[in-house]
Structures are given as C-alpha cells and as structure tokens.
Amino acid sequence: MDQTVFLFLLSDGVISGAIYALIAVSLVLTFNVTRVIAVFVGELAVFAPLTYAVLLTGKVPGTVWLSAAMLVLWAGLERERPRTALPLLGAAGATVGLAYLTASATSPWLLWPAAVLLVLPIGAAAYRVFYQPKLSETVLFLLIQAVGIHFVLQGLGLVFFGPEQLRPPPLLRGTITLLGVPVARQALLVLLFAFLVLALLGWLFNFTVIGKALRASAMNRRGAMLMGIDPFRAGMTAFLLTSLVAGVAGMLVAPITNVAYYSGFSLGIKGFVVAILAGFASYPLVIAGALFMALVESFSAFYASAYREVLVFALILPVLFWRSVATLDLGGDE
Amino acid sequence: MRVFVPLAVAYLALPALLPPFQMTVLGFALIATMVVYGINLITGRAGITSLGQAAFMGFGAYATAIVSSRLGLSPWLGLLAALLLATAMAAVLGALTVRLKGHYLPLATLAWQVAIFILMGNLDGLPGGRTGLRNLPPIDVLGRELTSSRDFYYLAAGMVLVCGWLLTNLARSRTGRATMALRGDAPAAASFGVDPAAQRLKAFVLAAALAGVGGWLYAHFLRFVNPAPFDLQASIVFLIMGVVGGIATVPGAFVGALLVTGLEDVLRDVLPALFGRGGNYEIIAFGLLLLGILHFAPQGLWPVVARFLPRRRPSLPSGPGLPPTGAGRAGAGPLLEVEGLGKRFGGLEAVSDLSLAIAPGEILGLIGPNGAGKTTTFNLITGFERPTAGAVRFGGVDLTRTRPFDDRRSGIARTFQHPHLLLDATLLDNVLLGTFRRTRAGMLASLFRLDAKEEARARVTGMEALRRVGLADLAFELAGNLPLGNQRRLEIARALAADPSLLLLDEPAAGLRDAEKLELADLIRQLAAEGMTVLLVEHDMDLVMNLVDRVIVMNYGRKLAEGPPAVVQNDPAVVEAYLGKPAEDVHGDAEAELADA
Numbered sequence: 001m002d003q004t005v006f007l008f009l010l011s012d013g014v015i016s017g018a019i020y021a022l023i024a025v026s027l028v029l030t031f032n033v034t035r036v037i038a039v040f041v042g043e044l045a046v047f048a049p050l051t052y053a054v055l056l057t058g059k060v061p062g063t064v065w066l067s068a069a070m071l072v073l074w075a076g077l078e079r080e081r082p083r084t085a086l087p088l089l090g091a092a093g094a095t096v097g098l099a100y101l102t103a104s105a106t107s108p109w110l111l112w113p114a115a116v117l118l119v120l121p122i123g124a125a126a127y128r129v130f131y132q133p134k135l136s137e138t139v140l141f142l143l144i145q146a147v148g149i150h151f152v153l154q155g156l157g158l159v160f161f162g163p164e165q166l167r168p169p170p171l172l173r174g175t176i177t178l179l180g181v182p183v184a185r186q187a188l189l190v191l192l193f194a195f196l197v198l199a200l201l202g203w204l205f206n207f208t209v210i211g212k213a214l215r216a217s218a219m220n221r222r223g224a225m226l227m228g229i230d231p232f233r234a235g236m237t238a239f240l241l242t243s244l245v246a247g248v249a250g251m252l253v254a255p256i257t258n259v260a261y262y263s264g265f266s267l268g269i270k271g272f273v274v275a276i277l278a279g280f281a282s283y284p285l286v287i288a289g290a291l292f293m294a295l296v297e298s299f300s301a302f303y304a305s306a307y308r309e310v311l312v313f314a315l316i317l318p319v320l321f322w323r324s325v326a327t328l329d330l331g332g333d334e
Numbered sequence: 335m336r337v338f339v340p341l342a343v344a345y346l347a348l349p350a351l352l353p354p355f356q357m358t359v360l361g362f363a364l365i366a367t368m369v370v371y372g373i374n375l376i377t378g379r380a381g382i383t384s385l386g387q388a389a390f391m392g393f394g395a396y397a398t399a400i401v402s403s404r405l406g407l408s409p410w411l412g413l414l415a416a417l418l419l420a421t422a423m424a425a426v427l428g429a430l431t432v433r434l435k436g437h438y439l440p441l442a443t444l445a446w447q448v449a450i451f452i453l454m455g456n457l458d459g460l461p462g463g464r465t466g467l468r469n470l471p472p473i474d475v476l477g478r479e480l481t482s483s484r485d486f487y488y489l490a491a492g493m494v495l496v497c498g499w500l501l502t503n504l505a506r507s508r509t510g511r512a513t514m515a516l517r518g519d520a521p522a523a524a525s526f527g528v529d530p531a532a533q534r535l536k537a538f539v540l541a542a543a544l545a546g547v548g549g550w551l552y553a554h555f556l557r558f559v560n561p562a563p564f565d566l567q568a569s570i571v572f573l574i575m576g577v578v579g580g581i582a583t584v585p586g587a588f589v590g591a592l593l594v595t596g597l598e599d600v601l602r603d604v605l606p607a608l609f610g611r612g613g614n615y616e617i618i619a620f621g622l623l624l625l626g627i628l629h630f631a632p633q634g635l636w637p638v639v640a641r642f643l644p645r646r647r648p649s650l651p652s653g654p655g656l657p658p659t660g661a662g663r664a665g666a667g668p669l670l671e672v673e674g675l676g677k678r679f680g681g682l683e684a685v686s687d688l689s690l691a692i693a694p695g696e697i698l699g700l701i702g703p704n705g706a707g708k709t710t711t712f713n714l715i716t717g718f719e720r721p722t723a724g725a726v727r728f729g730g731v732d733l734t735r736t737r738p739f740d741d742r743r744s745g746i747a748r749t750f751q752h753p754h755l756l757l758d759a760t761l762l763d764n765v766l767l768g769t770f771r772r773t774r775a776g777m778l779a780s781l782f783r784l785d786a787k788e789e790a791r792a793r794v795t796g797m798e799a800l801r802r803v804g805l806a807d808l809a810f811e812l813a814g815n816l817p818l819g820n821q822r823r824l825e826i827a828r829a830l831a832a833d834p835s836l837l838l839l840d841e842p843a844a845g846l847r848d849a850e851k852l853e854l855a856d857l858i859r860q861l862a863a864e865g866m867t868v869l870l871v872e873h874d875m876d877l878v879m880n881l882v883d884r885v886i887v888m889n890y891g892r893k894l895a896e897g898p899p900a901v902v903q904n905d906p907a908v909v910e911a912y913l914g915k916p917a918e919d920v921h922g923d924a925e926a927e928l929a930d931a
Contacts, residue, residue, distance in 0.1 A: 144628065152625070313449040320431075
C-alpha cells in the first residue's frame with residue numbers, strides 16, 4: 001500500500017469515526033439520563049437530510065405530518081393541563097406552517113435549519129408518549145420499545161421518501177488537499193461539529209449544574225427527585241439534545257455518504273456498538289471506540305471487503321475483554 | 335394432570351380445526367418457540383440480554399443440512415449434529431464471554447451474531463455461501479416422512495410441549511433458582527454457593543441447544559437453508575417474542591412466538607390489500623402493535639392471561655428435611671479464626687492487622703464508627719474482597735483466598751445490609767436458595783424431574799427455616815410485599831436454610847423501627863440459645879450491647895478494644911472514638927501545641 005492509499009483510508013476512517021461518535025454520543029446521552037438505548041436515533045439522523053432533500057424540490061415531506069401528529073398526540077396526553085397542551089398544539093400548527101412556508105422558498109440557508117427543526121419533535125414526543133409512563137421498567141423493556149419505534153420510523157421512511165438514495169447538496173462545496181489527499185470541505189465540517197458536540201457535552205455533564213442534574217437523575221431517580229430534579233424534565237432535555245445532535249449530524253454527513261430511509265439502522269447499530277465499547281459512560285472513550293471501529297472498517301474494506309464487518313465485530317471481542325478484566329464479577333447485571 | 339389434559343386435547347385437536355395454510359404459520363411459530371425458550375432461559379431467568387440466538391439456530395440448521403443433504407445421512411443424525419454444533423459453539427463463545435460485565439455481554443452476543451452471519455454467507459465450501467443448501471430430506475418418524483405441515487406439526491408441537499415441560503421443571507429446581515438468583519442478585523447467589531460464571535454458562539449452553547433444535551426443525555420444515563433467516567434482525571425478533579409473551583414464563587414463549595409470527599403473516603397479506611400497493615406498511619403496523627402491547631401489558635401477554643386462569647393452591651411440604659451438614663463443627667478450639675488480616679485499597683489501609691476468634695456458641699459484635707473498616711472486614715471474611723495480608727480459618731480450614739461460592743465455605747451463611755432478595759419470587763423460593771450447597775441435583779436431573787425427592791426435602795427444610803424466624807404463614811407471598819423488618823428476617827431464614835454453624839449478620843438493624851429491632855434481637859438470642867454462633871457487624875449500640883457476649887471495637891481499620899460489653903463501653907479509647915475527645919482535653923492539647931511552638 002502506498003502512502004496516498006494509506007492516507008486516503010485514514011481520512012475515510014476518521015470521517016466515518018466522527019459520524020459513529022456522534023450517533024454513539026447521542027445514545028450515551030439518552031441512556032445516561034433515561035436508561036433508554038434509543039437505537040432509533042439512526043432514523044432521526046437520516047430523516048433530517050431526507051426531509052431537506054424533499055424540501056429542496058419544493059414539496060412538503062411526510063416527516064412534517066408525522067411531527068405534527070406526534071405533537072398533537074402529546075397534547076392529547078396533556079389535555080388536563082392546557083398550559084402545556086395549547087403550546088404543543090401551537091407547535092404542531094407551526095410545524096406544518098413552517099413546512100409550507102419553506103417548501104416554497106429556495107434558500108438552502110432557510111431550508112437547512114428548517115429540516116432539523118421539523119425532525120426534532122419526533123424524538124421529544126416519542127419520549128413523552130412511549131417512555132414517560134414506563135421509566136421504571138427494565139433496560140431490556142426500554143430497548144424493545146426503542147426497537148418498536150425504529151420499526152415504525154423505518155417503515156414510514158419508505159413511505160415518505162421512497163426507496164432511492166438521496167444526496168442533498170453540501171453546505172461547503174469543493175475539496176482541499178491535505179498531504180496529497182483530497183478531502184471534502186464538508187467532511188471537515190463534520191469533524192468540526194463532532195469535536196464541538198463532544199467538547200460541549202463533556203463540559204455540560206462535568207461542569208454545569210444542569211449536566212450534573214441530568215446525570216443524577218440517571219443514577220438514582222428517586223434520590224434525584226428528592227433533590228428537586230424532575231426526572232421527566234431531565235429525560236426530555238436529554239431526548240431533545242439527542243434528536244438535535246443526531247439531526248444535525250445527519251444533515252452534515254448526508255452530502256458525503258448518500259442516505260436512504262434504511263441507512264438509519266446500520267448507523268444506529270454502529271453507534272450502539274461504540275456506545276457499549278465506551279461503557280455507556282465516557283465521552284473520550286466514545287471517540288476512541290468510534291475511531292477504532294471506523295478505521296478497522298476502512299482498512300479492512302481495502303484488504304478483504306467481504307469480511308469487513310466480520311473483522312470489525314471479531315475485533316470487538318478482545319476489546320471487550322480488555323475493558324472488563326479482573327475484579328470479582330458479583331454485581332447484578334441488567 | 336390438570337394442565338396435561340387440556341394441553342393434550344389441544345395438541346390433538348388443533349390440526350382438525352385449522353386450514354393447511356394456518357398450519358404452516360403455526361409450524362413456524364412452533365419453531366420460533368424453541369428459540370424463544372432459550373431467550374426465556376438466558377434473558378428472562380439469568381438476566382443476560384442475548385442478541386445472538388439466531389446464530390445458534392443457524393448452527394443447528396446448517397449442521398443438519400450438511401449431515402443430511404451433503405452427507406446423505408438421516409435427519410435424526412442431523413439433530414445430533416445440530417445439538418453438538420450449537421452447544422459446542424455456545425460453550426466456546428460462552429466460556430469467553432460469560433464473565434463480561436454489564437453491557438459488554440449483550441455486545442459480545444451482538445458481535446458474534448453479526449460475525450457468524452457474515453461468515454455463513456461468505457464461506458462457499460460446505461455451507462454453500464449465500465445460495466445455501468437445498469433439497470434437504472424431510473424428517474421421517476417410524477417410516478412416515480413428514481412432508482406436510484400437518485405431519486410436521488405433530489412433531490414440532492410435541493417437541494415444544496416436551497421442552498416446555500422440561501423448562502418448567504428446571505424453573506422449579508435448584509438450578510432454576512440459582513439462575514434466577516443471578517438475575518437480580520449475583521452476590522446473594524454466590525454467598526450460598528452459586529458460581530455465577532458457571533451458572534451462566536450452563537444457561538447459555540442450554541439456550542443454544544434449544545435454538546439448535548429450532549434450527550433443525552426449521553431446516554427440515556423448509557427443506558432449504560441459507561443465511562438470511564439467521565441474521566441480527568432475526569435475533570432481535572426472537573427477543574421481541576420473548577418480551578411480548580412474558581420474558582420469564584414458559585407459556586409466554588409460545589404466546590409471543592405465535593403472536594409475532596401470525597402478525598407478520600396477517601399484516602403481509604392484509605395491508606397491501608388495504609392500501610392498494612406495496613410498501614413497508616406491515617413493519618409500521620407491527621411496530622405500532624408492539625408499542626401498544628408493551629404499553630398495556632409491560633410484563634408480557636401471558637401474565638395477563640394467567641391472571642384469569644385458576645391458580646393451584648401451593649401445598650405445604652411434609653416429610654423429612656435435608657440431613658444436617660455438620661460443617662465446621664468437627665474441631666475443638668475457635669470456630670472462626672482471623673489472624674493479622676489486612677486490606678489495602680491503593681494508599682488507603684481499610685483494615686490492618688486485625689485478629690479475632692469466635693468460640694462455638696458465642697455472639698460476637700463487631701462495632702465501630704463510620705469508616706472504621708467493619709464492612710471491609712465482613713467482606714474479607716465472606717470472600718467478597720481478597721485480603722492483602724493475614725488469614726481466615728473456619729473450623730481449621732483455610733478460607734483466606736477462596737471465593738464466596740467456594741464449597742469450603744459451607745457452614746457459614748450471611749445476610750446483607752441491604753436485603754438481597756428476589757422480590758418477585760415467593761418467600762419459600764427465596765429461602766430455598768439457602769439450601770443450594772446442601773443439595774446436589776444438577777441441571778439434567780432437574781430437567782427430567784429426577785430431583786423430586788431431594789426437592790421435597792429441601793422444601794421441608796425451607797419451611798422449617800421460615801418457621802424459625804416466624805414467617806411460615808407467609809411462605810407463598812412474594813418477598814417484595816414484605817416490609818423491611820420482615821425482609822431481614824427472610825434473609826436470616828435463607829441463611830438458616832444453609833444449616834450454618836456460623837451466622838454472619840451485616841448491620842441487621844439498619845433502617846429498622848424500634849419494635850422491629852427488639853424482635854430481631856429476640857430472634858438472634860433464640861438462635862444463639864439453639865447453639866448458633868453469630869458474628870454481628872452493627873451500628874446500633876443499644877442492640878449490640880444488650881445482645882452480644884463479647885464485642886470488638888474497630889477504628890481506622892484497627893482493633894481498638896475487645897471484651898464484654900460492660901467493660902468496653904467504659905473504655906476511654908472507645909468513648910473517644912465514638913464521641914470525640916472531651917472538650918477540656920482538646921483545649922489542653924491546643925495549649926500543649928502552642929507551648930511546643
């Protein structure tokens with residue numbers, strides 16, 4: 001392998017690593033606060049760019065109706081509390097309004113954030129509708145719920161966007177040459193965003209009261225409640241943040257990799273794997289795990305493409321052992 | 335009998351009631367049931383979420399495909415090969431992974447699921463790559479070839495019923511209880527002799543065997559094998575079936591499998607007709623139904639159904655109990671001897687140079703202020719931590735480096751500061767965990783109910799233990815319904831069921847109300863009067879001082895004082911450790927320091 005190929009595979013790996021890290025960090029975030037392994041963040045990540053692509057053609061994408069319907073459902077659950085329900089109904093109306101307004105616009109600078117905003121209510125409402133009544137169930141139960149949501153979203157994805165792969169235009173066009181390897185400017189944007197998100201979340205969780213409250217409500221719900229932390233709010237914050245990170249990540253990545261309605265599943269699974277490698281806890285380990293996985297993938301694709309995924313998953317096992325050596329294992333598992 | 339008759343009627347009548355097409359769906363549901371049985375075992379009972387059961391099903395299917403199609407041998411030899419391959423792979427993968435902690439274990443199952451699936455598709459030799467193997471022979475039973483789905487039904491349903499019976503037996507057995515105990519409570523299980531890793535491995539292998547049988551049935555039902563049905567999605571679907579049916583219930587496995595298989599089928603037919611075009615409508619509908627079921631029946635569907643079924647009144651066990659163990663009672667001299675015990679955590683010396691001895695029949699109290707090293711000492715004696723110095727001997731046997739589940743610890747039983755009980759099991763089932771070391775029945779004996787005699791004796795012993803702590807009336811209640819005071823008593827009953835000569839109590843009075851504390855003290859006194867030796871680690875001074883024969887006070891990891899309660903209570907060093915120095919002393923020290931300066 002010559003140096004150019006090596007550098008090419010390296011850059012490829014680093015960029016996929018950034019994507020996996022973003023998905024994984026979303027999973028770690030929601031899990032830490034709510035114990036939900038939200039595998040459907042992959043769908044949220046592809047829904048945003050697909051919505052964007054449809055908006056660019058001047059049509060109103062189905063995501064809008066889904067978001068609005070979820071908000072109405074949520075409002076229905078809050079019917080006893082009009083102060084919550086009415087703004088939700090308003091938001092549902094605003095979602096549809098926003099979609100019709102932007103569908104006639106052409107400026108990407110307007111459509112881009114609109115696409116992210118249109119997807120956001122799905123994650124938040126899913127939390128309220130499905131998870132809030134079941135927060136004390138087992139992790140397995142919450143995971144199966146997430147799988148159910150994933151099924152629904154994936155099925156709707158086909159209805160909304162059709163079976164084709166789409167490639168929305170990038171925010172930054174063109175490439176720059178680094179050490180003789182062409183790198184898309186958009187890819188640098190992905191890296192920058194990944195870096196920012198990880199740094200921000202690290203700061204949020206370790207140095208701010210909100211972050212500590214979020215973590216506390218994950219560790220001990222009752223204890224956090226006694227300390228005046230509302231676990232529902234904490235969970236909602238986590239789901240909103242997660243949806244936002246996933247949506248923006250999807251928007252940034254889609255112009256490089258193509259997306260289709262089914263891309264979410266493999267993103268979700270890989271994010272899940274990285275999240276577990278990181279012990280569902282540490283953000284620096286998320287970066288390490290994501291890079292490890294993406295680089296193995298990138299290099300093994302070059303040497304033995306048929307066995308690419310075998311290698312990735314086979315290499316996880318030694319890492320698992322390294323991550324869980326020694327100490328008497330007598331603690332309870334979930 | 336009451337269950338047997340309706341099941342037999344249903345088994346024979348079903349084929350007459352269903353049209354052939356439904357028989358095919360039922361066939362697939364029965365195959366899935368076998369795999370979900372495995373999920374039931376490892377996820378529902380042992381608490382390990384496995385994302386890799388489809389891979390074991392695949393091993394079973396491929397093993398029999400190679401044996402029967404490539405080698406031209408009987409499918410029954412294929413069944414043998416399927417069992418061998420699935421269990422061998424489970425033993426290897428399990429031995430590598432059952433010690434993994436927390437989320438790593440599910441990830442390991444996910445990893446091998448994906449890796450094995452891709453290997454199946456890329457190995458072009460024997461397994462035939464992506465195209466797979468075709469023309470598998472049908473299974474023949476007594477010369478009759480099972481080619482129709484009706485004939486196949488009799489075999490598959492028969493196997494599902496038999497395996498269901500086996501698993502029901504297992505759930506009620508010693509092995510079943512040990513596996514259950516791992517789910518919530520590995521520490522409790524370990525302290526009664528259960529080796530968590532070994533127990534998990536057993537569950538793993540048995541679950542893989544069930545999946546292997548499922549694969550065998552599948553291969554000969556479809557008579558064609560390719561990798562597609564054994565992918566990660568399939569594993570996830572099996573998990574869904576388990577959760578939807580009721581994850582820890584045997585009938586739930588069939589309910590979940592039938593519901594999901596049937597739904598997939600119905601939705602595939604109905605929805606396109608309804609919407610007039612293809613699409614992923616079935617997956618949307620399936621997802622919504624799944625979410626709905628989870629919402630309204632979070633424990634799964636079978637527990638909902640079971641609420642309406644007549645319940646069998648549990649019968650009180652009678653007859654002789656288990657023979658006494660006699661462990662630790664042989665030698666003269668102290669029962670438990672601790673010599674120069676020390677434990678360092680990095681730079682912190684939690685316990686150093688601690689020696690103590692307990693004579694048979696004595697109640698010894700171990701007290702000290704917070705952080706004195708009491709709990710660490712307790713953990714060192716019980717094997718939950720390994721000492722960095724010193725020795726622990728019980729009845730002359732060295733226990734220093736043995737793990738909590740080591741059989742040399744037979745004769746010692748403990749309770750936990752925070753009760754470690756299975757809250758969704760009955761009091762009696764909780765107590766029966768205590769008899770683990772006193773009983774022998776292995777997994778195979780339990781499956782075929784060869785353990786009936788021993789089990790009956792264990793139940794008598796369990797009831798006796800409950801009677802001793804005054805909880806016999808509640809034997810068939812769920813442990814989760816007990817208030818804390820009674821949960822502590824239940825813990826003591828479980829310890830008594832182990833027939834210990836030494837009882838270790840870790841802060842038994844913590845969190846109890848005054849009346850409960852008095853009752854607890856009475857119980858401990860009564861046990862001592864019956865000849866039990868007790869080591870009590872406690873915070874509550876009143877309880878200790880009125881109860882024990884002798885007390886050891888610890889402070890900063892060392893022994894501060896030792897002697898009868900009345901003497902120790904007035905020891906100035908002890909008073910200082912608990913209450914701080916008298917005010918004028920502090921003053922005096924400060925003056926002395928000033929003078930020194």
